[in-house]
Each structure stands twice: as C-alpha cells, then as structure tokens.
C-alpha cells in the first residue's frame with residue numbers, strides 16, 4: 001500500500017550544523033503519526049522538507065507516492081500543512097483569509113465561503129471572524145492556521161505543534177476533529193512535546209534525536225511496555241536525576 005508520507009534519506013545542513021541526517025520514515029495511510037524529540041532535534045526541519053517548504057540537501061519526500069519536489073502542485077493538493085511560525089497575511093480578517101486561500105486552492109466562491117464559515121465555527125473563531133489576523137492571539141493564530149490546512153479537504157495533514165498555545169477547550173475540539181479525520185480514512189502527522197497527548201492520539205510514533213531517527217513504528221513497539229516519556233528519556237540519553245538548578249537560585 002502506498003504510504004501517506006514517505007521520507008527517504010532526507011538530509012539538511014545549515015553551514016556546519018547538520019540539522020537532519022538521513023531521516024527515513026514511512027507513514028501508513030490512515031495512521032495518526034506523532035513526531036517527538038528534544039528541542040533542536042530536527043523535527044521542524046524534517047517536516048518542512050517533507051511538505052515542500054524547505055529543499056533537502058539529500059533524499060526524497062513523497063505524499064501518496066507523489067514526489068514533493070518533482071511534482072509540488074500534485075503533492076500540495078494532497079496535503080494540508082500547519083507549519084511552525086506560520087506567516088499569515090495579517091491585514092485580512094479571519095474570514096477573508098480563509099475565503100481568499102480557499103479560492104487560491106481552486107474552490108468556487110460558494111464552497112470557499114461555506115467551508116470558511118464551518119471551520120470558523122468549529123474552531124470557535126466565529127466571534128473573531130471580522131477581526132484582522134494581526135490582532136489574533138497566539139492560540140487564535142494557531143487555530144486559523146489549522147483551518148487553512150483543512151480548507152481544501154486534503155487526505156494528509158502535517159501539523160507542526162498544533163496544540164501549542166491552544167486553550168484546553170479548543171484542544172479538545174481539535175483532537176476530536178483530528179480523530180474523526182483519521183476515522184474517516186485521513187492520515188495525520190503531528191509534532192508535539194506533550195508525551196501524554198501523543199500517547200492518547202497517535203498509533204505510530206517516531207523519536208528524532210540529533211537529526212536522526214532514534215526509534216520509529218507502532219506506538220506500542222516504540223514504548224516497549226513503558227510510558228512514552230520514560231522511553232523518550234531513555235532514547236535521547238537524558239539524565240534527569242542529575243539535573244540541578246543554578247546555585248544562586250532560591251538559595
């Protein structure tokens with residue numbers, strides 16, 4: 001079966017820094033795939049290359065078999081992306097942004113308007129639909145970014161930290177929406193630092209450390225009978241027992 005997302009030897013160097021070192025992953029269709037790793041591990045760089053936002057030095061990325069760099073239009077039609085630090089047109093209202101992007105993605109005016117209204121309501125942004133995006137809070141920007149990823153009805157979602165800065169009620173809504181998407185045959189790849197959330201939502205997980213895949217596969221295989229947090233700490237070799245605060249703090 002063709003993978004929803006296939007990363008094949010992806011590599012990226014920034015000057016002397018090797019950010020991603022031949023990362024290969026296969027995301028089965030219909031799976032909910034979590035990407036975890038310490039700060040600076042290479043998650044954002046890998047996801048950016050996976051969806052065609054950053055050109056890799058080595059390797060390939062394929063969305064349902066379509067090479068992201070050989071056929072960017074074909075690949076992008078199949079994937080919805082929530083990138084890290086998404087740059088949005090700030091001088092549009094939330095509703096204008098969604099209808100504009102919907103039209104850019106080939107939806108007719110009526111469909112773009114209807115989908116924009118539905119997404120604004122589901123994501124509890126309807127009260128702010130006439131507010132300029134520049135005036136949105138961090139969490140609201142995350143939610144409108146998620147809405148832009150969903151607009152064209154892709155079969156794969158690639159979401160970089162979708163729950164960061166999102167309030168608990170909105171997080172529940174987004175979780176339910178993503179679960180429904182996967183239950184309906186969609187595939188999700190998301191990065192997160194919240195192990196409990198990854199354990200609850202995801203059926204597959206990859207641990208990235210130092211630009212490499214430390215472990216990847218079905219959640220239970222990677223956890224190996226432990227909590228994901230314990231396994232994560234073990235895999236990345238952190239010695240949390242030895243961690244001390246600065247000597248001058250609260251002394």
Ligand SMILES: Nc1ncnc2c1ncn2[C@@H]1O[C@H](COP(=O)(O)OP(=O)(O)OP(=O)(O)O)[C@@H](O)[C@H]1O
Pocket residue numbers: 014017018019037038039040041042043044045046
């Ligand atoms: N544009 C850039 N120029 C130089 N170095 C970069 C650039 N982007 C990323 N890096 C470096 O590449 C490494 C991987 O960064 P990346 O953002 O992919 O990590 P991450 O796993 O997403 O981290 P976090 O969990 O903190 O978001 C880091 O060492 C980072 O400093």
